[in-house]
Ligand SMILES: Cc1cc2nc3c(=O)[nH]c(=O)nc-3n(C[C@H](O)[C@H](O)[C@H](O)COP(=O)(O)OP(=O)(O)OC[C@H]3O[C@@H](n4cnc5c(N)ncnc54)[C@H](O)[C@@H]3O)c2cc1C
Ligand code: SF4
């Protein structure tokens with residue numbers, strides 16, 4: 001589930017508020033997005049992929065992270081921010097990850113189970 | 115600015131691949147088009163967050179023949195060759211459009227030729243959004259449709275919904291409506307599927323349309339127990355284990371899924387993706403990158419470490435049941451109403467089984483194309499005659515209850531989930547369990563239809579609860595009516611395929627659910 005909005009990185013562009021398919025965020029009074037409906041988060045990582053400044057972190061749990069979990073601690077997560085966007089290949093100067101897509105190998109395998 | 119009333123030739127409900135293609139093709143045919151999505155066109159639905167194999171087959175007769183033959187048996191011989199051939203043609207054309215019009219960045223092979231057999235959801239749907247908008251379609255995001263409108267003759271004449279972000283209702287009067295709202299995964303949190311609560315099927319039934327193949331609704335995807343990321347294809351490289359580390363015999367991603375389900379009823383199941391070569395491991399990372407995020411973030415190496423797995427319900431997202439199609443333009447039995455993608459039945463091309471890979475996405479883009487064009491044609495034929503016609507709203511359960519209104523959609527959702535998510539009810543089917551489950555669902559329906567009404571965003575949730583309840587009742591009614599095992603519908607009490615039941619089952623009704631065979635049994639496969 002979505003756990004962290006980094007106030008330091010966020011540029012208040014509202015993209016995450018717009019793109020989240022299950023409407024998890026609200027725009028806060030100061031312009032920062034607020035995780036208003038965390039229980040509706042379906043852990044689809046779409047907000048991470050779309051955030052232009054790598055300010056969001058979706059924790060690897062289908063429920064809320066336990067209290068005190070490192071997955072809610074911005075400092076501990078530094079390297080994890082923006083990881084998915086990097087792989088999807090979005091952002092200036094990057095190559096779309098789909099250029100290296102290899103899904104057809106696995107589809108082939110399903111069509112003719114060995 | 116709040117939008118209350120909009121007029122259009124065609125309204126498309128849903129902005130996954132089916133709805134996006136429908137909107138583009140309706141607009142290209144000259145219609146004015148509005149697309150309303152519950153979430154956001156570009157990120158919402160089952161495709162947007164996944165890696166998708168596509169049924170893209172070169173137009174060589176032997177290749178096409180092999181492609182059509184490969185799944186007929188698995189689907190229980192309920193598919194139709196003519197539809198398969200049409201879908202193969204249309205998918206080929208649409209994938210080529212994606213390359214040429216949308217400049218989708220396909221991978222290339224050693225000879226520099228693009229490999230067009232797969233699409234990555236985020237990239238695909240981002241480009242579809244661009245194309246939809248360039249086509250002049252008016253897009254309403256975070257704007258779930260909550261009910262259809264009909265004219266005096268019963269023809270569909272638009273829809274009403276709610277704009278979640280400006281907290282305002284809206285109404286689109288339209289000459290034709292395409293339902294592309296996806297399947298129903300019962301809020302199981304399966305990847306990308308929580309927007310898919312079967313709303314379109316409920317709207318269609320309220321307008322008098324029929325459903326087909328609702329017994330093929332017991333798809334479950336393997337996922338790590340701690341998250342929602344599914345990618346069943348990768349688990350064909352896995353070995354499954356008991357908690358003590360001994361191998362769980364017979365378990366597998368395809369035929370052995372029921373072994374996993376049975377075991378999960380009493381004990382945890384562990385897994386390790388230990389049959390992939392280093393090269394295949396690298397390929398997996400490139401095929402669906404988000405598969406690895408939860409593992410990487412927990413410090414688990416799925417190729418060497420054991421991790422617990424679960425099965426998440428994907429209902430009719432990867433089942434094949436849905437709104438019954440009655441013509442090549444994806445029309446339904448109701449004038450002005452068209453259906454596409456997972457909201458429509460996929461039996462026409464894969465019978466009673468989709469399993470993993472490729473047919474679903476091919477169906478979504480093909481049926482979307484046909485429904486969009488069909489709706490545009492219908493709108494043009496109606497022309498000015500439809501302007502200003504009186505319309506009435508068709509919604510009942512969740513919006514206009516029969517008796518005094520109360521809230522409480524969450525309890526209804528829990529009640530439905532208790533009957534459809536458990537493996538021993540929906541996956542491992544047996545009349546002894548289906549009958550009481552259907553009784554419970556019927557009681558839930560009566561209470562919900564009698565009292566539930568939501569307001570504002572609560573209306574959307576109430577309608578989703580109603581849609582899931584109706585969906586579950588159609589599923590189990592059809593599952594009881596199909597007294598045999600065929601396709602993904604496996605009856606533990608009736609494990610054999612019965613040749614006399616080689617025909618589709620049509621289902622419908624809200625207060626009284628009915629089921630009937632579509633035709634006499636189809637001729638035996640040659
Ligand atoms: C993890 C996963 C992997 C898959 N892999 C493959 C694969 O490899 N190959 C393949 O062929 N298929 C695959 N599928 C299936 C494929 O994703 C679906 O068949 C496809 O997405 C169907 O497209 P759709 O447009 O009908 O529905 P969806 O993509 O689900 O879109 C439905 C849309 O309707 C909207 N909606 C819902 N209710 C309403 C409402 N009331 N009002 C307005 N809008 C509404 C939703 O927000 C959503 O945007 C996979 C599915 C999953 C879940
Ligand atoms: S998308 Fe990123 S930068 Fe924009 S508001 Fe959301 S968190 Fe902030």
Ligand code: SF4
Nearest residue numbers: 020041042044045047
């Ligand atoms: S992970 Fe998906 S559902 Fe959760 S907040 Fe991000 S976009 Fe929304």
